[in-house]
Amino acid sequence: MTTRRGTLYGIGVGPGDPELLTLKAHRLITTTRVIAYPAPDTGESFARSIVSQWLDADKHEIAITIPMRVERFPAKDVYDQAAIDIASHLESDEDVVVLCEGDPFFYGSFMYLFERLAASHTCEIVPGVSSLMASAAAAGRPLAARNDVLSVVAGPSEDATIAHYLKQGDAIAIIKVGRHLARLRGLIEKAGLLDRAIYLERVTLGEQKVMPLAQVGADAAPYFSMILIYRGAESWIDNLPIAGDEM
Amino acid sequence: MTTRRGTLYGIGVGPGDPELLTLKAHRLITTTRVIAYPAPDTGESFARSIVSQWLDADKHEIAITIPMRVERFPAKDVYDQAAIDIASHLESDEDVVVLCEGDPFFYGSFMYLFERLAASHTCEIVPGVSSLMASAAAAGRPLAARNDVLSVVAGPSEDATIAHYLKQGDAIAIIKVGRHLARLRGLIEKAGLLDRAIYLERVTLGEQKVMPLAQVGADAAPYFSMILIYRGAESWIDNLPIAGDEM
Numbered sequence: 001m002t003t004r005r006g007t008l009y010g011i012g013v014g015p016g017d018p019e020l021l022t023l024k025a026h027r028l029i030t031t032t033r034v035i036a037y038p039a040p041d042t043g044e045s046f047a048r049s050i051v052s053q054w055l056d057a058d059k060h061e062i063a064i065t066i067p068m069r070v071e072r073f074p075a076k077d078v079y080d081q082a083a084i085d086i087a088s089h090l091e092s093d094e095d096v097v098v099l100c101e102g103d104p105f106f107y108g109s110f111m112y113l114f115e116r117l118a119a120s121h122t123c124e125i126v127p128g129v130s131s132l133m134a135s136a137a138a139a140g141r142p143l144a145a146r147n148d149v150l151s152v153v154a155g156p157s158e159d160a161t162i163a164h165y166l167k168q169g170d171a172i173a174i175i176k177v178g179r180h181l182a183r184l185r186g187l188i189e190k191a192g193l194l195d196r197a198i199y200l201e202r203v204t205l206g207e208q209k210v211m212p213l214a215q216v217g218a219d220a221a222p223y224f225s226m227i228l229i230y231r232g233a234e235s236w237i238d239n240l241p242i243a244g245d246e247m
Numbered sequence: 248m249t250t251r252r253g254t255l256y257g258i259g260v261g262p263g264d265p266e267l268l269t270l271k272a273h274r275l276i277t278t279t280r281v282i283a284y285p286a287p288d289t290g291e292s293f294a295r296s297i298v299s300q301w302l303d304a305d306k307h308e309i310a311i312t313i314p315m316r317v318e319r320f321p322a323k324d325v326y327d328q329a330a331i332d333i334a335s336h337l338e339s340d341e342d343v344v345v346l347c348e349g350d351p352f353f354y355g356s357f358m359y360l361f362e363r364l365a366a367s368h369t370c371e372i373v374p375g376v377s378s379l380m381a382s383a384a385a386a387g388r389p390l391a392a393r394n395d396v397l398s399v400v401a402g403p404s405e406d407a408t409i410a411h412y413l414k415q416g417d418a419i420a421i422i423k424v425g426r427h428l429a430r431l432r433g434l435i436e437k438a439g440l441l442d443r444a445i446y447l448e449r450v451t452l453g454e455q456k457v458m459p460l461a462q463v464g465a466d467a468a469p470y471f472s473m474i475l476i477y478r479g480a481e482s483w484i485d486n487l488p489i490a491g492d493e494m
Contacts, residue, residue, distance in 0.1 A: 012376075012380070014269070015374075017271070018270070019269065019270045019271035019274070020269045020270070020271060020373075020374065021269060021270055022261070022266065022267045022268060022269055022270075022376060023265070023266045023267070023268055023269075023270065023273060024264070024266035024267060026270060027266070103376075103380040103383075103384075104384070104389075105380065105383040105384060105388070105389045105390045105391075106379075106380055106383070106390055106391060107391050107392060107393075107395070108389075108392075110389075111389040111392050114389065118387070123387075125383075125384035125387070126267075126384070127262075127267065127376050127377075127380040127381045127383070127384040128376060128380070129259075129269060129350075129374045129375060129376055130374075130377065130380055132353075133259070133350040133352065133353055133374040133375070133377055134374045136350075136352040136353070136372075136374070137350075137351070137352060137372035137373070137374040140365070140370075140372070141352070142351075142352045142355075142357075142358040142361065143352045143353055144352075144353060144354050144399065145354060145355075145358050146354075146401070147400075147401040147403055147404050147423075148354070148401070149398060149399065149400050149401075149404070149408065149412065150398070150399040151396060151397070151398045151399075151416070152391065152396065152397040152398075152399075153394075153396050154393070154394040154395070154396075156394055157394050157396070161396065164415075165396065168411075169398070176394075
């Protein structure tokens with residue numbers, strides 16, 4: 001005898017604009033009762049805020065509260081407990097949707113739940129619009145074309161790693177800029193690429209910022225910020241105005 | 248006096264499943280009369296096929312027919328003519344939607360139209376779900392996490408370029424595999440990564456294939472195929488079953 005158990009859906013909700021949800025994400029969010037999402041220990045869950053218009057009072061919400069302190073991340077106990085909560089719904093034949101900022105498998109925290117639940121439960125990933133593609137759209141410049149090489153590196157990486165990737169390929173995306181902004185800017189300047197770097201934050205949202213990195217004054221940026229570096233761009237791309245560029 | 252002119256929308260329609268369109272793409276496609284898309288010189292347009300259920304008889308369709316011969320790509324004359332056709336609608340105050348497989352600015356041919364029209368017309372990019380994220384979802388393995396480095400290289404690149412990126416970082420995505428499959432497989436094997444490579448084709452479509460690269464027999468693959476290489480994967484990822492793996 002087999003019992004159908006609930007399905008765990010890891011759902012990408014895109015970079016911020018609710019209209020960048022996929023039709024599939026929208027369908028699953030509106031038709032599933034149990035909705036889980038990461039939340040900071042103070043303030044609102046960004047993933048939840050993107051879809052809040054579709055979360056009516058009938059939903060059962062599971063906020064996975066992650067302490068936003070660098071040294072504690074990933075917070076093992078929090079994910080252990082969240083996995084137990086989610087599993088109890090799945091084992092009662094209820095589907096569970098986990099909301100993931102951007103795409104679930106592109107630098108997302110969903111992997112910590114997936115790691116704990118994928119072996120024992122049916123799991124489906126619904127890919128979403130990544131901040132990487134949304135940033136290129138906001139910058140108004142193709143990210144990669146033809147046989148370009150694109151590398152994605154994380155802002156907290158060591159200087160040597162950042163410098164290494166700045167020396168090769170055609171486009172480099174630095175994600176998770178946050179408190180590393182001043183250091184990253186220094187490394188990009190040292191690599192002679194400051195005039196080829198675009199800074200973006202909160203893309204697709206009302207407060208979106210897009211500007212040449214050279215014009216960015218602040219020393220720290222929001223966690224959801226990115227630097228795109230067009231290393232080997234063709235001249236017609238260089239000549240495009242940058243969205244938001246005041247010059 | 249300023250005249251409002253039409254807006255050119257470069258719209259990502261995702262990797263193939265129509266349900267992976269964004270709500271925004273769906274809205275713009277259903278409310279815009281003039282719809283352009285790339286089409287092969289024989290057979291159906293893949294981008295059009297994804298949204299065909301929403302293209303009623305009232306639409307004015309512009310098929311941009313690209314000869315599928317390697318040596319002629321990009322087909323300058325074809326894009327020159329398409330840009331003239333599209334511009335004539337924009338200048339008549341009509342919006343034009345250009346359908347783009349995946350995401351418009353991630354290795355897409357939309358850049359050839361963007362290059363010709365962005366300086367003279369209002370242009371908005373609507374990012375879409377990329378085949379990169381859809382492939383990771385189909386493989387059932389996180390693409391990148393924490394401070395991983397992800398590099399994207401194109402299958403037609405030279406051996407030395409492919410080999411260079413196989414030696415570094417955490418995840419490598421090889422796109423546009425197509426007729427380069429046997430050569431790429433040889434390079435991956437030489438780098439000692441054959442058992443860490445997953446082959447995917449036509450992800451999110453009915454005929455989707457996902458399998459360990461080591462089990463792929465064919466020497467050529469469809470143009471829309473990808474190899475994901477998890478170079479430095481953690482052991483729990485290595486132990487996951489690959490979706491579609493028969494072993």
